[in-house]
Amino acid sequence: MKIFYWLFLAFLMTASTSHAWSLFSADEEERYPGMGGDFTLRSAAGEVSLKDFRGKVVLIYFGYTSCPDVCPTSLGALSAALKKLSSSEMDQIQPLFISIDPVRDDLEKLREYAHYFHPKMIGMTGDLAYLQTLAKRYGAYFRKAEVENSSLGYAVDHSSTIYVVGKDGKLVDMIQHSGSPKRILEHIRGVLAY
Amino acid sequence: MFKRFLTSLALGLTLASPCFAGTAADDIQIIDPWAREVPPGLTTSAGFLGMKNTGDKEHKLVAAESANTGMVELHTHINDNGVMRMRPVENIAVAPGGTTTLQPGGLHLMLMMLKKPLKSGDKMAITLEFEDGSKKEIQAEVRHFGMEKMNRMKMGH
Numbered sequence: 001m002k003i004f005y006w007l008f009l010a011f012l013m014t015a016s017t018s019h020a021w022s023l024f025s026a027d028e029e030e031r032y033p034g035m036g037g038d039f040t041l042r043s044a045a046g047e048v049s050l051k052d053f054r055g056k057v058v059l060i061y062f063g064y065t066s067c068p069d070v071c072p073t074s075l076g077a078l079s080a081a082l083k084k085l086s087s088s089e090m091d092q093i094q095p096l097f098i099s100i101d102p103v104r105d106d107l108e109k110l111r112e113y114a115h116y117f118h119p120k121m122i123g124m125t126g127d128l129a130y131l132q133t134l135a136k137r138y139g140a141y142f143r144k145a146e147v148e149n150s151s152l153g154y155a156v157d158h159s160s161t162i163y164v165v166g167k168d169g170k171l172v173d174m175i176q177h178s179g180s181p182k183r184i185l186e187h188i189r190g191v192l193a194y
Numbered sequence: 195m196f197k198r199f200l201t202s203l204a205l206g207l208t209l210a211s212p213c214f215a216g217t218a219a220d221d222i223q224i225i226d227p228w229a230r231e232v233p234p235g236l237t238t239s240a241g242f243l244g245m246k247n248t249g250d251k252e253h254k255l256v257a258a259e260s261a262n263t264g265m266v267e268l269h270t271h272i273n274d275n276g277v278m279r280m281r282p283v284e285n286i287a288v289a290p291g292g293t294t295t296l297q298p299g300g301l302h303l304m305l306m307m308l309k310k311p312l313k314s315g316d317k318m319a320i321t322l323e324f325e326d327g328s329k330k331e332i333q334a335e336v337r338h339f340g341m342e343k344m345n346r347m348k349m350g351h
Binding site for chain 1: 230232233234235236238239240265267269271273274276277278279280281282284298299302304305306339340
């Protein structure tokens with residue numbers, strides 16, 4: 001009788017393992033099909049490509065330095081989350097800030113801005129047409145909106161998402177606009193453990 | 195004659211009563227005003243505060259100004275399916291007995307064309323103007339982004 005019990009248990013374990021395996025591989029292949037991908041942009045320290053960071057988890061935020069509230073809120077929360085990581089966890093992370101406003105954001109300004117939020121964060125930008133295609137590939141949204149009754153003249157309507165690229169260069173997670181360092185930390189640790 | 199005296203007395207009291215009722219600036223209590231420190235080289239920031247209305251009628255914040263900025267505007271953010279749309283608002287209402295909070299990601303004072311950089315620990319004087327023309331000066335504490343969370347806890351968020 002006992003042998004049946006063990007056989008049954010063994011069967012359950014095999015079944016659950018193979019089930020977990022199929023889920024895992026499906027995730028890896030098709031989490032965000034057709035999205036993300038490599039790019040090369042300019043930073044104050046020269047050209048930087050996503051490929052340079054294979055083996056690291058890359059956190060990408062699209063924004064612009066004159067963004068008065070949304071970008072500093074998100075980057076501040078990201079920075080607070082990064083400060084909670086151990087140094088060995090941080091060694092596996094590369095944060096990037098991509099400006100979609102190359103006209104106003106020069107490379108030196110971007111370096112200072114990114115550094116302000118985290119010493120490891122790289123500020124980068126490129127040509128407008130290239131940036132638009134890149135933002136679209138990642139699912140980031142930017143649009144100039146005319147605003148009446150404001151000396152702004154126009155505002156930029158934009159998404160505020162942290163894109164998480166896995167160690168293999170594939171887009172694996174998106175953290176929607178959040179002022180919560182705790183939630184960002186959970187996502188980052190989730191990808192590190194993956 | 196006596197009746198006339200009474201009428202004018204009543205009229206006089208009615209006219210005088212607004213002085214006793216107090217202005218919007220008297221009714222509104224300011225809670226924890228602060229402004230965000232800006233990264234080097236930038237000239238735009240945002241100011242935040244809570245407004246508690248201790249009076250018995252609605253009040254509205256209609257404008258703000260500061261000697262340290264070229265312009266202050268009242269703005270809000272609308273989160274439209276993950277797309278953040280920032281728009282100016284004409285006024286910010288505070289219901290009688292209620293509190294309206296300006297906080298990151300929502301209503302804020304947009305501090306434009308800053309004349310000098312905001313450094314954490316600095317105080318920034320901002321004058322608020324209400325619907326009845328009354329004004330109130332507040333001292334917003336400049337905070338680094340790392341200090342914002344403290345603020346939220348204090349505000350009970």
